[in-house]
Amino acid sequence: MTLSRRKFISLIGGGTIVAASGAAAGFAATRTPNDALAPWSAASGYADPRKWAVSHAILAPNAHNRQPWLVDLNTPDQVIIWRDVDRDLPETDPYHRQLVISLGCFLEQMRIAAAEAGYDVTFDYYPDGEDGPAAIAHFANGGTKDPLFAAIPNRRSCKEPFTDQLLSNAQIATLQDFAIIKSDTADVEALKTLTWEAWLTETYYPPTMKESVDLMRLGKAEINANPDGIDMGGTFLESLMLAGLLTRDSLMDPNSTSFKQGEVIYQEMLHATPAYAVLTSKTNTRADQLDAGRQWLRLNLKTTQMGLALHPVSQALQEYPQMAAHYQKAHDLLAKPGETVQMLGRVGYGPQTPQTPRWPLETRLI
Ligand SMILES: Cc1cc2nc3c(=O)[nH]c(=O)nc-3n(C[C@H](O)[C@H](O)[C@H](O)COP(=O)(O)O)c2cc1C
Numbered sequence: 600m601t602l603s604r605r606k607f608i609s610l611i612g613g614g615t616i617v618a619a620s621g622a623a624a625g626f627a628a629t630r631t632p633n634d635a636l637a638p639w640s641a642a643s644g645y646a647d648p649r650k651w652a653v654s655h656a657i658l659a660p661n662a663h664n665r666q667p668w669l670v671d672l673n674t675p676d677q678v679i680i681w682r683d684v685d686r687d688l689p690e691t692d693p694y695h696r697q698l699v700i701s702l703g704c705f706l707e708q709m710r711i712a713a714a715e716a717g718y719d720v721t722f723d724y725y726p727d728g729e730d731g732p733a734a735i736a737h738f739a740n741g742g743t744k745d746p747l748f749a750a751i752p753n754r755r756s757c758k759e760p761f762t763d764q765l766l767s768n769a770q771i772a773t774l775q776d777f778a779i780i781k782s783d784t785a786d787v788e789a790l791k792t793l794t795w796e797a798w799l800t801e802t803y804y805p806p807t808m809k810e811s812v813d814l815m816r817l818g819k820a821e822i823n824a825n826p827d828g829i830d831m832g833g834t835f836l837e838s839l840m841l842a843g844l845l846t847r848d849s850l851m852d853p854n855s856t857s858f859k860q861g862e863v864i865y866q867e868m869l870h871a872t873p874a875y876a877v878l879t880s881k882t883n884t885r886a887d888q889l890d891a892g893r894q895w896l897r898l899n900l901k902t903t904q905m906g907l908a909l910h911p912v913s914q915a916l917q918e919y920p921q922m923a924a925h926y927q928k929a930h931d932l933l934a935k936p937g938e939t940v941q942m943l944g945r946v947g948y949g950p951q952t953p954q955t956p957r958w959p960l961e962t963r964l965i
Pocket residue numbers: 658659660661662663664697698700701704754755756757758828910911912913914954955
């Protein structure tokens with residue numbers, strides 16, 4: 600999460616921050632959580648083609664960076680992928696829809712990587728039903744290289760304000776092969792309002808807010824110890840933590856400066872959006888959810904190659920009673936009757952943000 604230093608200082612007064620920054624000067628150069636980022640450079644460093652492919656798959660986007668995958672390599676030529684039920688999001692994702700989409704992102708990134716290494720991958724989804732693995736991937740010699748492979752190291756979910764620059768008609772036409780693109784002014788304005796109001800609902804409902812706060816990793820030591828969840832690091836944020844201005848308690852307290860500042864940052868960010876990408880499905884089976892994840896991953900790699908930023912905004916798609924009105928509105932705006940909106944994201948021009956943490960491949964093996 601990136602805080603706007605200017606905004607924060609204007610709210611809490613510059614003196615405190617200057618003092619905090621002074622105290623932090625000694626560690627300024629050393630705050631990158633290198634251990635947590637190591638899997639990004641470890642990708643490709645495996646002789647077994649399945650591990651080679653999985654080392655790329657673990658870099659896939661996934662809800663709350665829970666990395667809800669477990670991988671069984673014990674059968675030759677197969678990768679068996681399970682959803683790790685210890686990584687659930689019971690408040691914001693009670694039916695695990697987003698987590699299964701996340702597994703779909705993993706599958707497609709694995710497939711693309713395997714093709715690069717000369718392997719064709721086919722999938723059996725949920726071969727033993729809901730209680731079994733999410734998929735069995737069968738590896739065979741072959742595979743057609745996918746130009747999206749090159750985008751894997753640079754792909755991000757860009758949680759930043761986008762510039763005013765609109766997408767060109769040619770860009771929209773290209774992206775329409777990957778998702779529904781909403782770029783008309785009226786649609787964009789309606790979606791800004793929806794995503795903002797849904798964000799407020801999630802943030803002001805203590806159980807869902809607490810789920811996020813519990814997953815925040817505050818500072819380098821926490822990020823390296825648990826390389827998942829919502830990483831909040833860097834010199835500036837760690838200065839605030841040192842000064843006692845950014846704590847788990849303050850993030851849960853609507854009267855605190857950090858809570859209020861988070862709200863200002865999100866309002867600005869969610870409104871700085873020139874267009875949206877949407878994925879829908881006619882039914883809402885686990886297979887549909889895996890397919891939606893695979894499609895989202897391809898969209899995210901494509902936007903990366905086009906120099907565009909993509910940011911999922913899932914609050915209005917979450918399935919708990921407090922969100923029901925926004926969920927309905929999202930479906931009224933984005934889907935035909937009976938369809939499910941599987942993904943909604945902002946798309947536009949944004950900065951290249953840092954890589955996010957990952958657990959090493961070895962920790963995800965059964
Ligand atoms: C199903 C799904 C839902 C997501 N929903 C959100 C969201 O509502 N807000 C958000 O900021 N990021 C969302 N993300 C993005 C993840 O937070 C992100 O993928 C994860 O932190 C890893 O970061 P990376 O994609 O930059 O590698 C979502 C990702 C997936 C796959």
